[in-house]
């Protein structure tokens with residue numbers, strides 16, 4: 001297993017716990033007063049997430065049961081957009097190299113993949129250089145870049 | 158027409174190189190078929206019964222003559238000399254080799270075309286009215302918005318792995334020629350009291366096993382908010398659409414399960430939180446795209462032309478062509494000419510490379526180099542001077558493209574069916590051919606009048622049988638091809654679901670049954686009623702009695 | 709697990725590079741003509757598939773599958789209309805596909 005760094009940020013090595021929506025579990029994590037990471041599945045409804053628990057996490061891993069389970073992308077966008085999550089976002093599960101740029105642009109920082117695919121991941125992550133959407137890595141949509149430098153500064157979050 | 162700028166070019170070219178890399182990795186064995194399949198599908202490359210099939214997008218059904226010639230060249234160079242125009246304003250090639258597909262994509266990119274998102278669980282080619290920008294009855298040309306949506310939806314980081322495919326159609330006219338109510342999202346251009354452009358938004362339409370007509374969730378979304386609102390719909394669908402059962406994964410099932418009001422509330426809430434997010438494109442961008450679709454510089458000409466009238470008086474077929482294939486343009490003295498790809502005995506929607514080249518030449522001579530493709534699988538020359546019609550008709554007829562049957566019973570929509578499609582249960586094309594043979598007399602066709610026959614080779618409904626005035630669905634009964642007959646569907650603004658009449662028929666029986674249905678209509682119709690009007694007035698029973706009594 | 713197919717079966721696949729439908733032959737190669745196809749039944753199925761699958765593993769063909777076969781004259785042919793179509797080509801284009809000739813593609 002290899003960890004691919006998509007964004008170049010310093011990656012976290014905190015231990016991960018499976019997200020549990022019960023108040024007790026949240027309290028326990030908060031009470032420990034130590035950095036923590038959470039594992040979310042693509043089944044997780046964003047409305048079940050405790051905003052404080054999310055915001056304070058160092059690392060959140062979204063586990064894809066299948067690479068085609070696109071809920072993981074919307075969940076990532078939610079965490080960045082609605083929960084102001086600024087920690088590391090990691091994709092785990094059978095995601096494929098050809099998704100690298102989608103992951104990156106939806107807000108993921110890192111991916112766990114098997115060694116054989118690491119090179120393909122790295123290559124795919126930098127393939128496109130122009131985008132039709134403003135995204136969570138700071139790329140501005142060409143709809144904006146076409147119309148002047150003042151627009152270029154716009155960021156998604 | 159829209160022209161790529163360096164950004165568009167870079168994105169499409171990068172895609173070609175990415176796909177070349179993916180094909181090479183597949184050929185070398187680095188990718189297994191299981192891994193490669195979704196990648197090729199995202200690029201419109203299927204594996205069908207006889208060969209691969211490549212589906213190329215014709216965004217909003219608009220082609221230049223240069224692009225049409227390129228489609229002809231691809232048919233010649235990499236395929237078997239023809240292509241198939243589909244019900245979603247795409248063209249399909251039936252025999253490409255995997256090893257050739259990267260070069261085909263490169264040839265396409267060269268004329269600003271692509272096969273991006275013509276398949277897979279993503280936002281597909283946005284379709285629209287084939288007469289956009291050339292018809293008097295529209296509020297605004299919908300194509301700039303379709304282009305805006307094309308760009309926004311291309312390689313969308315969040316919405317490229319949806320529960321299921323996602324189809325958007327948009328119309329600028331109250332007469333719906335794009336079947337918007339049968340789409341996952343239908344957009345209808347509206348003008349509010351202040352004179353501003355916006356859209357009525359419908360969601361949850363679709364065919365397949367569970368036909369549903371889309372419901373309006375917002376009467377008016379202003380132009381500037383369009384993409385933000387679409388994004389909100391897609392986010393709710395991506396999160397909550399079912400993924401456990403592919404037959405229940407389309408947005409129509411989610412909308413039905415939640416109720417359209419609840420769905421609308423969820424969308425509204427999500428949209429409010431993201432409004433004015435950078436998704437909303439600058440006004441200057443809308444203006445930039447609109448400029449490409451500025452009204453064509455046509456001079457106003459007399460509405461009548463003596464040469465046209467004379468030929469019509471003397472040539473019965475030209476008279477029929479004028480009546481059925483020609484409709485007024487928004488500029489006086491001009492017309493939209495529909496070129497029927499339904500010659501009797503031919504394959505609906507197929508065109509040879511020579512025919513494509515000819516249409517390109519005719520477009521240059523008579524239509525400002527512009528061509529349209531309709532969801533009814535015909536080609537259109539949108540900007541023709543009325544006085545040029547005799548010459549144009551002559552040229553079309555000589556090449557087998559002069560069939561004067563547009564909108565009539567032999568202008569049949571048919572999917573490829575079991576002759577090509579790996580998912581098919583039965584053949585569609587031979588049924589269309591036999592029907593055209595049965596109704597081969599243009600006088601009779603015209604007497605029957607507007608009648609839309611739509612044929613699908615399986616429940617996936619690519620042939621839109623649910624929306625046919627007469628719909629035909631092929632099913633597999635223990636290895637035999639059996640055809641169900643449906644009546645009363647509509648894909649227009651008065652959208653309705655066709656209903657199954659009764660037990661199915663074999664290949665010959667279905668043609669007889671259609672003939673009986675037509676006879677009942679002719680016997681029952683009252684002054685000038687169209688088939689659908691008669692059906693709606695008298696209901697299915699008289700048809701049922703006649704069809705099944707005869708058996 | 710899928711049920712074991714009943715009755716005589718042949719193996720159909722598509723070639724990777726060109727996509728054409730091909731039958732696994734008695735000579736251990738792939739052919740356009742179903743008359744050359746190897747046919748197995750019951751306990752013989754697994755061995756036949758193992759031979760055919762080697763070609764899929766070697767990346768020559770995609771998705772080899774059993775299809776029901778029926779005997780006509782001296783030979784076996786695909787029983788289902790879909791596979792008959794694959795053996796021949798589109799019924800509406802008699803000028804295309806292997807119905808023209810087994811070496812149609814190369815002519």
Ligand code: SF4
Nearest residue numbers: 572578581614615619
């Ligand atoms: S309706 Fe069925 S048979 Fe026809 S093209 Fe679609 S999937 Fe194939």
